[in-house]
Amino acid sequence: MALGGLKDFNEITITDEAVALGAGLTNARLAAALAELPELRGLAQAAGRSANPAIRQVATLGGNLCATEFPAADLPPALLALEASVWLHRDGSGAAEELPLEDFLARRDQLLPGALVVAVSIPRTAQRSAHARLPQAGDALPVQIDLYEGAPSLGPLGAKGAGEIPILNVAAAVACAVANATGIRVQEIPLTPPRVLDPLCGEGEALDLGHMAQDWWGNVLAET
Ligand SMILES: Cc1cc2nc3c(=O)[nH]c(=O)nc-3n(C[C@H](O)[C@H](O)[C@H](O)COP(=O)(O)OP(=O)(O)OC[C@H]3O[C@@H](n4cnc5c(N)ncnc54)[C@H](O)[C@@H]3O)c2cc1C
Numbered sequence: 001m002a003l004g005g006l007k008d009f010n011e012i013t014i015t016d017e018a019v020a021l022g023a024g025l026t027n028a029r030l031a032a033a034l035a036e037l038p039e040l041r042g043l044a045q046a047a048g049r050s051a052n053p054a055i056r057q058v059a060t061l062g063g064n065l066c067a068t069e070f071p072a073a074d075l076p077p078a079l080l081a082l083e084a085s086v087w088l089h090r091d092g093s094g095a096a097e098e099l100p101l102e103d104f105l106a107r108r109d110q111l112l113p114g115a116l117v118v119a120v121s122i123p124r125t126a127q128r129s130a131h132a133r134l135p136q137a138g139d140a141l142p143v144q145i146d147l148y149e150g151a152p153s154l155g156p157l158g159a160k161g162a163g164e165i166p167i168l169n170v171a172a173a174v175a176c177a178v179a180n181a182t183g184i185r186v187q188e189i190p191l192t193p194p195r196v197l198d199p200l201c202g203e204g205e206a207l208d209l210g211h212m213a214q215d216w217w218g219n220v221l222a223e224t
Helices: 027-034 038-049 053-058 061-066 075-081 101-111 165-182 193-200 216-220
Strands: 012-014 018-022 085-089 097-100 116-123
Touching (some): 027 053, 027 061, 061 116, 085 101, 097 101, 165 193
Antiparallel strands (some): 012 018, 085 116
């Protein structure tokens, strides 16, 4: 059966009270059609940043809500924040029934066999929304590791860490962001309010890290 031929399955209906999205709409179409509605911008961004351009051309709203084996779907969180509801046609029943998205997601394993999501409805509000996509394992770049013997070390007997490296970078990156924003280098983590405020107010003692080279390169390569 070609679901795309169903009436309203690929339609967007916007009224003053609600936005109805047909379950057959692709992520690409949602991203383009909703970007100008401030309250739905978060959903447009979630759709527009999901997967990759080729997938976005074919992946559908209904598929994103019903693909139970894909737990990292981008649309459900954005739709939950918008208090969306799902219109569901169940076995042989004439009319579609409206369910809060939260209920649908909690029970979709039981609800879905033999049922069809036909649309998603979102109440209109004066609020604005935005979406931030956190990097996932699949977004990680390949890393090549080169080991340099003899580089300076803080550890006893010249020991170096390897496993900590991806963990340490997070706090360092946040500290660098604070330094960029304030012009002050805070050198101790966690970045508690006093540790940030003191140097901003010209208080507190600067850390003495005399054993480390100022130039980062000096800390990773042995002197020749
Ligand atoms: C390589 C790759 C990367 C991806 N990355 C992301 C990502 O970053 N973010 C993200 O959000 N998603 C991602 N996805 C998931 C993608 O966006 C789709 O949600 C998913 O692949 C489902 O595809 P589809 O919409 O074609 O649904 P289908 O494959 O057609 O259907 C999936 C399941 O849902 C059922 N179904 C579909 N529509 C309905 C309906 N209307 N009513 C009832 N049941 C229905 C089908 O029967 C099937 O069981 C990715 C997918 C791939 C292949």
